[in-house]
Amino acid sequence: MSVIRCREARAEIERAACARLRADVYVRERAWLPEDRVDDGLEADHDDARSVHLLATRGFEPVGTARLILRTAGHPLPSEALLDAPLPQGRSAAEVSRLAVARHARGDSEVLIALCAGLYSTAVRDRIDDLYAMVEKRLHRHLVWLGFPFRRVGRQHWIYESWNYVVAMEVGLAKPRLLSALDRYTACSAEEAVDVRAA
Numbered sequence: 001m002s003v004i005r006c007r008e009a010r011a012e013i014e015r016a017a018c019a020r021l022r023a024d025v026y027v028r029e030r031a032w033l034p035e036d037r038v039d040d041g042l043e044a045d046h047d048d049a050r051s052v053h054l055l056a057t058r059g060f061e062p063v064g065t066a067r068l069i070l071r072t073a074g075h076p077l078p079s080e081a082l083l084d085a086p087l088p089q090g091r092s093a094a095e096v097s098r099l100a101v102a103r104h105a106r107g108d109s110e111v112l113i114a115l116c117a118g119l120y121s122t123a124v125r126d127r128i129d130d131l132y133a134m135v136e137k138r139l140h141r142h143l144v145w146l147g148f149p150f151r152r153v154g155r156q157h158w159i160y161e162s163w164n165y166v167v168a169m170e171v172g173l174a175k176p177r178l179l180s181a182l183d184r185y186t187a188c189s190a191e192e193a194v195d196v197r198a199a
Contacts, residue, residue, distance in 0.1 A: 020041055084153055
């Protein structure tokens with residue numbers, strides 16, 4: 001079986017693969033978002049333009065996606081309204097969002113590990129100080145086990161058919177258990193970078 005790799009989705013075909021996975025999971029399978037959020041098979045919103053999009057693939061097959069929404073002047077993170085305290089001044093921040101795993105790949109921890117490796121590597125590369133995310137308790141525990149010390153910083157919110165809450169992590173404090181695998185998960189061949197099946 002091919003190794004799962006994660007990379008930034010820069011090419012149009014890669015971005016389309018991310019948006020199609022989001023539509024499959026968030027709209028068609030889970031019905032977490034309304035049908036009118038899908039246009040030509042793709043799910044998109046106003047935060048996409050200020051986000052870094054990541055795509056996990058097994059060979060040429062898209063199996064997962066996530067994005068990092070970047071905080072910019074005048075554009076707070078979506079989760080900021082649910083925080084217990086304002087974001088620290090003078091620190092760059094981003095929010096993990098739209099994490100989606102293809103139905104046939106669920107239960108394969110390699111996909112989540114690949115996406116976490118990609119998110120972490122991107123945050124380090126882009127000098128992001130703090131990462132935020134809206135998570136349920138089970139995912140929170142799993143992220144901490146993987147070496148990403150997210151701590152709860154906001155109140156609960158009923159979303160995606162479960163109670164979720166905001167967590168935050170100082171990127172510099174992360175100690176990924178699978179640090180030796182980061183290069184394997186974030187590297188890809190030139191052919192894989194452009195040939196994305198089902199996009």
